[in-house]
Amino acid sequence: MSNVLAYDFGTGGIKASVYCPDGECLVSHFATYQTHYPKPGWHEQNVGDWWSATVEATRTMLDAWDGAPESIEAIGISGHSLGLIALDAKGQLLRENAIIWSDSRPDTQPEQFFANVSEEEWYMTTGNGFPASLYTALKIMWLRDNEPDVFGKLATVLGSKDYINYRMTGVMKTDYSYASGCGVWDLNGWRYSDKLMSAAGLDASIFPDAGPASEIIGTLTTDAASELGLPASVKVIAGGVDNSCMALGARAFRDGDAYNSMGSSSWIAVTDSKPLLDAKSRPYVFAHIVPEKFTSAIGVFSTGSSFRWIKEQLCDDLTFEAMLNQAADSPLGANGVMFLPSLAGGSSLDPSQNVRGGFVQLDLGSARGDMLRAAVEGISMAQALALRELEKLAPLSGEMLAVGGGARSDFWMQIYADMYNKSMLRSQVGQQAAALGAAAAGFVGIGLWDDYSPIADIHKISDTTKPTPENSAQYDKRMAIFEKLNGYLSDIGDEIAEL
Numbered sequence: 001m002s003n004v005l006a007y008d009f010g011t012g013g014i015k016a017s018v019y020c021p022d023g024e025c026l027v028s029h030f031a032t033y034q035t036h037y038p039k040p041g042w043h044e045q046n047v048g049d050w051w052s053a054t055v056e057a058t059r060t061m062l063d064a065w066d067g068a069p070e071s072i073e074a075i076g077i078s079g080h081s082l083g084l085i086a087l088d089a090k091g092q093l094l095r096e097n098a099i100i101w102s103d104s105r106p107d108t109q110p111e112q113f114f115a116n117v118s119e120e121e122w123y124m125t126t127g128n129g130f131p132a133s134l135y136t137a138l139k140i141m142w143l144r145d146n147e148p149d150v151f152g153k154l155a156t157v158l159g160s161k162d163y164i165n166y167r168m169t170g171v172m173k174t175d176y177s178y179a180s181g182c183g184v185w186d187l188n189g190w191r192y193s194d195k196l197m198s199a200a201g202l203d204a205s206i207f208p209d210a211g212p213a214s215e216i217i218g219t220l221t222t223d224a225a226s227e228l229g230l231p232a233s234v235k236v237i238a239g240g241v242d243n244s245c246m247a248l249g250a251r252a253f254r255d256g257d258a259y260n261s262m263g264s265s266s267w268i269a270v271t272d273s274k275p276l277l278d279a280k281s282r283p284y285v286f287a288h289i290v291p292e293k294f295t296s297a298i299g300v301f302s303t304g305s306s307f308r309w310i311k312e313q314l315c316d317d318l319t320f321e322a323m324l325n326q327a328a329d330s331p332l333g334a335n336g337v338m339f340l341p342s343l344a345g346g347s348s349l350d351p352s353q354n355v356r357g358g359f360v361q362l363d364l365g366s367a368r369g370d371m372l373r374a375a376v377e378g379i380s381m382a383q384a385l386a387l388r389e390l391e392k393l394a395p396l397s398g399e400m401l402a403v404g405g406g407a408r409s410d411f412w413m414q415i416y417a418d419m420y421n422k423s424m425l426r427s428q429v430g431q432q433a434a435a436l437g438a439a440a441a442g443f444v445g446i447g448l449w450d451d452y453s454p455i456a457d458i459h460k461i462s463d464t465t466k467p468t469p470e471n472s473a474q475y476d477k478r479m480a481i482f483e484k485l486n487g488y489l490s491d492i493g494d495e496i497a498e499l
Contacts, residue, residue, distance in 0.1 A: 007057075018061070019439035047098050179207065220234050267386070380419045440454075
């Protein structure tokens with residue numbers, strides 16, 4: 001049997017999984033790495049740690065599996081977006097640390113860029129709905145202005161999953177979905193935009209060639225095969241950006257399909273034959289893994305990561321399960337406490353990128369359980385606002401498939417159902433959606449699947465959580481207050497940023 005090894009390369013670590021052609025995950029293992037925050041707004045990860053974690057996840061997985069490595073015919077990878085790994089003309093690293101997706105260090109560069117092209121034209125061309133400073137092209141401009149020694153030697157910029165593919169094959173290549181998040185990609189033209197490249201003062205040669213996610217870019221080098229414990233004959237598929245891999249793995253590959261990803265960051269996404277663009281709400285759009293499709297989403301940067309921060313800073317004595325149990329003991333509305341989950345800064349829905357998170361309406365009677373309930377509700381409210389904006393652009397059904405770690409809690413699923421006023425669905429795919437999408441690209445790439453339609457039959461709905469009407473009505477009232485809170489803290493964030 002021909003199996004595919006899929007990597008889900010996320011912000012907190014990398015998961016290696018083996019899939020057989022019927023979509024069953026046979027074995028998996030997760031290895032972590034750290035994010036470094038050397039300055040406010042700077043988010044970096046060491047690329048050597050990436051590779052070490054990839055090797056660890058693969059070898060530990062293979063050791064635990066009773067199957068044969070020789071049955072693995074291909075590798076597909078899903079990778080976190082908007083990354084910058086700087087390489088010289090010989091393919092050597094110029095910086096040991098990658099600048100990752102959530103890094104917002106470009107400060108003067110957006111102003112430089114938008115002096116040459118309007119922000120609305122840029123958005124309507126690229127679908128890049130995050131703040132401009134998060135996109136790769138602006139980060140390269142920052143390198144030019146702040147690390148001239150690096151920029152002077154810069155030959156190629158790779159993204160996260162493309163760097164791992166390069167370590168595996170020696171080939172520098174990307175796919176359409178990852179390229180669409182670089183900041184200078186023309187969505188409808190399916191190419192790098194000459195006009196936007198010129199506005200950034202960059203040459204298109206700095207980015208790798210793009211092709212289909214299912215394209216075979218090479219086979220494992222002898223060294224990579226030895227480190228990973230795999231045959232050198234294993235084919236490496238281009239793979240895709242995490243948003244698009246997850247959309248596919250969450251069975252959102254036909255027009256109108258939608259899903260809710262709940263992880264370190266969270267988003268609600270819709271698949272369509274056209275990008276869903278709106279200059280006000282600014283959904284962020286990626287080319288889909290599925291040919292001639294797009295996945296358009298509105299997200300919240302720090303959802304699961306906000307809950308993890310609360311655990312590390314306030315609840316180190318509790319497990320995540322115990323935290324949720326304490327939250328459940330607090331009533332709807334958390335006895336007046338509210339939480340804004342903008343710990344990683346503002347997204348396209350926020351009035352300012354300078355907004356930061358916070359608890360409000362604390363008093364001497366507030367308990368830890370109230371703070372935890374407020375965190376769960378605040379994370380959910382932020383996503384509910386995103387859903388409202390997407391529903392203005394495309395019709396959605398009364399059901400929403402939930403994937404990712406945040407979907408495991410029954411308590412949290414009920415809050416989502418009440419906030420969204422929709423039935424929340426879970427399937428056996430769970431946290432494996434991105435990996436399943438990457439595996440699907442592999443199966444198509446090696447010809448075991450003719451197209452991506454088998455995804456529809458892989459999902460088996462395990463349970464449905466229906467909204468409680470009276471709870472939905474109460475949350476509607478609180479949502480208006482939450483929006484005001486977001487506005488106030490955005491204004492305060494701007495004032496603090498000017499100090």
